[in-house]
Each structure stands twice: as C-alpha cells, then as structure tokens.
Amino acid sequence: MKNLQLSRRTLLGATAGASALALASCGTSGPGGSGGGGGNAATYWDLSGEPGEGITQGAVDAFNELDQGTVDLTFFQNDAYKQKIRTAIGAGEAPTIIYGWGGGGLRTYAAAEQVEDLTSFFEENSEVKDRFVEAVWGAATVDDKIYAIPNESTQPIILFHNKTVLGDIGAEAPTTWGDLMSIVEKANSAGVAPISLAGQSRWTSMMWLEYLLDRIGGAEVFERIAAGEPDAWLDDAVVEMGKKVEELIDAKAFVDGFQSMAADSNSDQALLWTDQAAMMLQGGWTYGSMKTSGDGFVQDGRLGYDPFPTIEGGKGDLANLVGNPAGYLSISADASDAEKEVARAYFTDGVMTDAVAESIIETGGVPVVTGQDEAMAASEDSDYLEWIYSAIQEAPDFTQSWDQALQPTVAEELLVNTEQLFLGSITPEQFAENMNAASAS
C-alpha cells in the first residue's frame, strides 16, 4: 500500500506539477496552506449559491464563536466542485470537511480509505445521530459503516403542476398514468405544452426514469442495480420503463425543443410559471426559486404538487419517493488529528442546530432533522413544507437519485444513455443492455 501511495504521488507530481507551479506563481495558496497558523483549524469546502450558502456561512460563524476551534469555509460552484473535490482528494489536498452527496461517490472514497469511518463517533454521540430523520442515513452508509453526517434539507423530486393551466383545459392533478396521458392530450389540443422538461441537462430526464421504474417495478429493482447485482439492469421493469418514455415522446408530452433547454437557466420552471406548460417533474429545490422569480405564482397558490402517479399493474407504492435525501459531510482521512478533532466538534455543535434548521425552513426547505413540525406550521410555506415533511416520514422507500447512488463511471454512462433514450436514438432494450454492460465492466 505504501509503495502504491508513493507511486501515485510521484505520478501526480509529474502530471500536476505544471498546475502547481502555475498556482504558486499566481500567488494563491492551495487548500493545504489555508489552514492558518494554529493546529486547531479545519478547512471546509461547500457549494455556493443561495439560500444554502448563507445558511452554511451562518452555521460556521456561529460555531467559530464557540471557541472549539476554527472552521475555515470556502465555497465552490456546484458542477465545478464535483470534479475539483475528486482531484483534490486524489492529490492528497482534500479539505478536512468534505461536502458530498453520499451514495456511489462516497463508496469510492470509502473504498480508497480517503474518508473517516464515523460509525463509532455516532455510537458514542447517539444524541447527534438521533436528531436526524431516519430516511437520510441510507446514503451515508457503506457496508453498514457510516461515513458521513447528513446536512441541510431533503429534496425529493416532485410532480409540480400549474393549477391555472389544468383548470383551463378542464383537467385535475393526475393520480394514475391514464390521467397523466389524458392531460397530455388535452394540453396539446389546447396549445399549451403538457410537460416542461430541461432535457439538455440530462439528469432532468433521468428523474422521469427514476419514478417510472419505481412505479412499475417497485423500489427493489433499483436497489438491486445500486448494489451491483449482475444483470440487474436486464429486469423487465427497465424495458417497460423505456416503453413508457417512448409512449410519452410519441404523444408529444414534452415541450417542443425540450432537448435544447438547460436547467441551469431555470427556463423549465419559467415555462411552468408563465402558464406555458401544465406539469413539470423537478427537485423540491425549485419551489424556492419559483417563489422568488415566479411573479406571485407560488404566493397566489397557482403552484400545485402531488405524488407521481401510479401505473396500472405496477408494484410501486404511491408514497415512494425518489430524490436527494440530504447533503452529506465527511472527514478527510488525510487530515491531522487536531483538524479531525475540530471537524467532529463542528458535527456535534455546528451542523443542523436548531438555528440552522430554522433558517432552512425560512427559505422554504425541509431540514433533515426531526421535531420541526411547529416551526413548519408557523412558516408561510407551511402547506408545502408539511406535505413534504410528512411524505418523507411516511415514504416506505426513498430512492436516492440514480446519478448519485451509482458509481461515477456508471452514472456518466447512464446520463448519456438516458439522453439517447429521450431522443429516440436507442430502444428501451438497447438502453437496458447498454447499462448492463456499463455496470459489468
């Protein structure tokens, strides 16, 4: 192991030497150098973008005043961070506290022994563990060991609809697949787009697959896939899922030109709140941005939300959810003992305190801790928050977003194949076979 480590460093030195030199000459210090003078400081990388950025900053500021050490916080833009953190970990330059999404990514870190096993920490501090909603621990656990602490808010994927549009075309929120297809037909003949979808972003289309597969085959099908069981992708339910996508495409269910739309400009949300589309399947986080930019769409009660419809003959429970259970924080195995000490203190006294939970609720998010009913009832978004909060606690299964749950190599393959399935350039059978081959290698 030691030799391998050495050769890895040497190689990295050769390939990354250029960039290190460039960095040095620019006068910026790497993450390793930002620890400060004292030994009792931990570095922490998190994602930029409101409202999360302000909430995290507030949590860290409050912790730094407790005199248990200093947490040094740096923010990065979401997509850039995903690649940056992996490179940093591989180069032995990881921050003490690593933000992540749990699931497959966490599994590779754990397998490479790059993150601390926190199982005994949570056994000793069971009061910390007990504060969290049960459903969020799955994605933090690898082979029965816990490697991360949940953080922030729960973001299930929700079928949103525009009540004005549905009223105009004489339809109601769908509860079955048949309802959904009849809305598609009515919306098309009324000249509005049935479903808004930012297909260029790919993970948006993948959300459809996640719910379709759950409703057709139940949560077990993806559980087998995520566990890496051989030929799990060849399940009949996967092909059936692809056929439902074909059905949607044939019925022109998605807005014209959906393959050109990207989620990062929020144009899919805009279609919904400008009454140009009837429905949209998106993450719960879009509630906040539709409220901010939707011109009264949310405040006037025109936004509707419901569970994803059931499919006739399918095994999935209407209460099953898919989405992102939480954000996750891990401790780098490369950090010094003093740094790890500060990080653990932050996990105990800084992460998801009552004040943090309160500020999450204020921004329309559902914190991942228990006992928030009163605070939510008092919020101006109480209807929505309580609906999600109870949905999470009652859900028999909460499947993690596929691109987070799978190994990164398979996840990239999944996104490419999903896009091709939605373009109609591969058949459902080919989709299943491609994914099966990608998982096997």
Place this chain on the structure above:
Amino acid sequence: MTTTAPSPLPSAAQDGAASTSGRRARDRPQLSHVLFALPALVMFGVFALLPLIGVIALSFTTWNGIGPIEFTGLTSWKEVLTRSSTWNGLVLVLLMVVATWLTQTPLSILLGAFLAGPQRYRNLLAVLYFLPLLLSSAAIAITYKSLLDPNFGLASGLNLDVFALNWLGDTTLVWYVVLFVIAWQFIPFHTLIYQGAVRQIPQSMYEAAQIDGAGRVRQFLSITLPQLKYTMITSSTLMVVGALTYFDLIFVLTQGGPGVATRILPLDMYLTGFRGNEMGVASGLAVLLVVIGLGLALGVQRLGGKDANASQMEGA
C-alpha cells in the same frame, strides 16, 4: 489556441541572403545559443514534456482518480481502441477540423484583404469585427445558449417563430450551430492574421499589375492569394490544431450532446477522465490526440513545400 506562430516572412528574407560562411558558423553550437534557448527549453520541459510523459505512463494504468494506481499494461489501451465512443469522437473531431477549415479560411482571407485597405471606415468595421476576440469561450457559449433557447431566446424575443428551432436538441442541427459559433469566435482572429499579411504585400506589385491592365479580381487571384501562401499555412496550422483540441465552448454549449452528437474526442477525453473517473482510458485518448495533432500539424507544414523558408519578396 492563444499562441501565435511568428510570421515566416521577415526571417525568410534573411535566410535567403545568408552567406555560406555565416551558415557554417551557425552549425556549431555556442554557449550563448544554449543560454538563450534555456528559458524556453525549461518552460517547454516543465509545462509540455513532463505532463506528456506522465500522461503516457498513466495510459498503461487503471486509476479512478483517488484510489491506488495499478499498472495494468495494455488494458486501458484495449478499452480506448474498442469503445464506440472513441471512434465516434474521432470521426466527429476530424469532420470538425475539415469543416472548420473550409468555413473559416475563405471568409478570413476575404475579410482580411478587405480590412487591409486604407479607408477610414474599414478601421471602424475592423474594430467591430474583432470584438468576439475579446470574449472568453465560456461567455460566448452561455450567451449563445440563452439566445438559442426555444422558449425564451432570441426567437421569442423578436417574435420570429421561424427561428424557434430545436437548435441544440436536434442531432443534425446542433452540428451546424456549433460550427457557426466557433466560426463566429475565431474568424476575427484569423482575419487579423490575414489583414497583417495583406498589408505587407508591396504596393509596387499592384501598381505593376494595374499598368498591365489587371482588374481587382485578377489582382486578388494573382497577387494577393499567392502572397498569402505562408500566412495560410500558419493560420491553417492554428486552425487544425485548434479544432482538434476544441473543448471549452462545446462543453458549455452542449456537453457533447444531444446524445453523443457533439462529443468530439477532446471532450470525450475530459468526460471519461473527470466525469467517468477512468483516468487510464482518458490518458490513452490524450496520447491519441497528441499523435494525431502532431501528425496533422506536420502535414500542414509540409504543404508549404521544400522552399518554405525561401523569400517570396524577390523582385519586389
């Protein structure tokens, strides 16, 4: 893409005039020569050669970016050569090289020759034409992405429904969109090169042609174009190598999609390495790109022929 090769013209004139004794002195390496070359050699070694050696070494390993690096011989190379994504990317990037050259070269020469004229209004136009040069690729890509949005882009802003096409979502159309945006970004650069070169052509040639009764078109075809030969080689080298390593704009604009319609080889390399975390395979793709790029660049230089270093100015 940002480096400019020096124009061969000034040094070419000196070469032609060099005497035999001077040439013999030049063959013997002197200490001063070595010292003068040292800074460039060190930079080249640290920033180009060392990383290249690292990448070649990595291409014989299997590595997910964070775990241990395992030397697995030709496993990664086998993967590189058998995955369909490699060949798709290779065909696309070669098509890109050809299409880029065919669209940008004629336009750049015409614009460059036009802007080389002495009139005042041409200077004003030149400033406008060169504006895209000031923008970064990422900014250009984000701007075009917004403009081309079928629901909230330029088409709906101007109420022109004919332009509300599925620009980035149609597997054929997206190709032309990418070509157009790249041309929009880089034609100004090549125009600048050609403008400088056209201005270097001695006025006496045109005067002589006028006396012989040659019209504008004839002057362009018989004087301007032949005189631009070496500039064309420089510009073409930059264009070919540039198109071969094209990445940032496409990455932001389409992410290689829809499907794999614009997943050219350099983009495939990046996505394989940093999204798929297969560093060994990605390194193999990188080596493949270096070899192809080197081959094409040498090929373009060869087009200049054996007299590539001789003067074109004799008799002027």
